[in-house]
Amino acid sequence: VATAKAYPRKQFFLEMFTRDISLEDCILDLIDNSIDSLIRTRGINIATEVLGPAQTNGNRAKPSEINVRYSSREFAISDHCGGISVSDAMDDVFCFGHHDQPAANRLGVYGIGLKRAIFKLGNKITVQSNTESGGFHVDIDVKQWAEQDENLEDWTFPLKRTSERVPKERAGTMIHISELRPEVIGRIEEGTLDASLRKAISQTYFAFLGRRASVKLNGKLVEARPMPFGESSLVEEYGEDNFDCDGVDVRLRATLAPKRMRTQEYAGWYILCNGRTVVAADQTELTGWGVTTQAFHSKFLGFAGFALFTSDDPAKLPWTTTKRDLNRESLVYQKARNRMGGVASPVLTFLSKMYPADPAPSIAERKVVESVVPGDLRQHLTSQGRRSFSARTPKVRKRTTQVRYEAEINEIERIRKHLHNPDMTASEVGRLTFDHYLKVECPE
Amino acid sequence: MSPSTRSWQTVPYDLRAAKQIERRMIIDALQGFAIAGFDIRKYLYLGMGSIYFVDFILFHKWLGIDSMISAERDVEIVKRVDFNRPFRRVQVEPKPIGELIASLPPEAKVIVWFDYDDTLRAEHLRDLLRAGTYLSRESIILVTVEAGPPRDEQGNRVDDPRQWKEYFEREAGDYLGRSSRLADFAQSKLQSLNLAILVRAIKRGLSTRQDQFLPLFYFSYADGREMLTIGGMIGRRAERTRIARSSFLETPYARIRFRDGPFRITVPRVTRKERLHLDSAMPCADTWLPGEFELDSETVRTYRDVYRFLPAYAELLL
DSSP, X not given: OOOOOOOOOHHIIIIXXXXXXXXXXXXXXXXXXXXXXXXXXXXXXXXXXXXXXOOOSSOOOOOEEEEEEEOSSEEEEEEOSOOXXXXXXXXXITSSSOOSSOOSOSSOOSSOHHHHHHHHHEEEEEEEEEETTEEEEEEEEHHHHHHOOSSGGGSOOOEEEEOOOXXXXXXXXEEEEEEEOHHHHHHHHHTOHHHHHHHHHHHHTTTTBTTTEEEEETTEEOXXXXXXXXXXXXXXXXXXXXXXXXXXXXXXXXXEOOGGGOSTTTOEEEEEETTEEEEEEEOSGGGTBTTTBOOOOXXXXXXXEEEEEEOSSGGGSSBXXXXXXXXXXXXXXXXXXXXXXXXXXXXXXXXXXXXXXSOSOOHHHHHHHHHOEEOOGGGGSSOOSOBOOEEOOOOXXXXXXXXXXXXXXXXXXXXXXXXXXXXXXXXXXXXXXXXXXXHHHSOO | OOGGGGXXXXXXXXXXXXXXXXXXXXXXXXXXXXXXTOOGGGOEEEEOOTTTOHHHHXXXXXXXXXXXXXXXXXXXXXXXXXXXXXXXXXXXXXXXXXXXXXXXXXXXXXXXXXXXXXXOOHHHHHHHHHHHHHOOTTOEEEEEEEOSOOBOTTSOBOOOHHHHHHHHHHHHGGGGTTOOSGGXXXXXXXXXXXXXXXXXXXXXXXXXXXXXXXXXXXXXXXXXXXXXXXXXXXXXXXXXXXXXXXXXXXXXXXXXXXXXXXXXXXXXXXXXXXXXXXXXXXXXXXXXXXXXXXXXXXXXXXXXXXXXXXXXXXXXXX
């Protein structure tokens, strides 16, 4: 029996694989690696230390710093997040894909992010890491590396061990990339990358920033983007649902957004996998709009929903390889999407009441919405069970009602003629005649 | 609110004979399930009682169910609905029924009756999806919709299959499955089309669970409008076996496969005097005919299927 070759080809990884992901997402993949290192080496529990309520006993760990710098000549990311051990570097970190045994990582799932990112960025790559037990140094010239592609022995990088041992708080990794690809230089010189990257980082890692990690972009600290989780004394219950599915803990929350966040930019569902934001302000069928609830509409700008998936095995989480989308075939995603509709529905019904078909003002719901102020999502993540959103609508006495009736067009015309005002609308004629009757027949 | 969602203003709920037969048949089946080991008395009934609460009265008196919630979305009649509550245990919730589904206790076994009086709409399908998502194993889902051609905004009948197709494409979306040709929306197909859409919505809710939707009921009738009711239990092989071993399958209305077609509820046109005579011969043999007056064999067989459930109306001067 002959065999057919099924070899990997370097060109595929260098040219094709890198097309499926944006420059911003590549850089986020590198930040993921740093945060993963932090989680691994510090033994961080995401559920309590990242997504749990703030600790008030003063024992808060100082956030570890991740520095991202770039210019049109070079790109570098460095951290003090614990570093990569030599054995991990030799056997796992540079492989395309992980072994099938469960990884100790929480954000790195597929074992492709680092390679895809560095190949996307440039040609000359240096990866250097120092830990308490030594370190290593890898230099890659991508063009040279790509020339040899005959057998699996060509799929290695030269690794130099270094004997320097550093204390835990200084242990970390540095990746430096030069000879950037022309399209990357183009994006950098165009001038919009900084803002979009800053927004992406602040949103993607909002749960980590200021807690266990901090990120500096070209020397400037990135602030966590506030989430539109609103609180009010008039909100009696927040929409809540919690369940486990195949080793994934799922927490769903739905409420009203605070005033300044009732915008197209903030409204919708936020999906977090192990604390990392995967989807933000989603208003599409992906999060159930038009399927498990009504289609998104401007009257729902005050809606804020959060779905948090947490698992010790990140491969069980419903994210895709770019971590910017959800795997629609994932069972846990499908189950969550169905239940997100149940959590969202009372909030949407509430918001709909603000815009009744009867145009007479229905301000009770508006009073509640106006009372909503920014809140802390984390304070609402520890509760168990299911709750339906409900709010206490203040009693508002209805002072007006609608008057509607059919009238003969020629009779309206007679009134217009009588008033010498042919441009009056039928509605204005109605109002005028009503006011006239009120004045002459029901004087006060 | 569209005219069709306020049928309580135009339809005397307690006097719809076919509907009443349907209710009694469902109760008959549930009594059988109770004997087969389903603790029906402990079930929670979630329905849409309007101001008449006919189903609530029957379910309480005949099945012993006393945990009951009536969803009432018409906020303008909430006080009136509350005033008409037949029993203390009936709780009126001024919310859409689909919204209540997610807030029921997760462990509760529920009988829910989505008793819509209009044609199938996207909102109904979301309710069904939610029922499939949240309701516990052994819960029973009943759905009633108008199965005739869709109506326009004013509630008038539209006689154009193209518009019916557009209507279903808009309201049912993905749930239409393979129905895409105009012929799939012919009037004679609307009943099976409605059935398929309703079942798909429930199954979508169940898709992430190990439970299935086990068919039990498939009724069609016309008390003025052409209506369709389907029902089934959320369950697995164990529930299927218990149902199969109960006396339910011996009833003429049982439908454990939807492909067997609907049980058509027809109200026989017979006088009170004729009825007393027919009753004395029930259940009759297939070929039996009354000798005292003319009645065709089809009417007699129809009568035999429904006589136990047929309401008798009389004027009562209070």
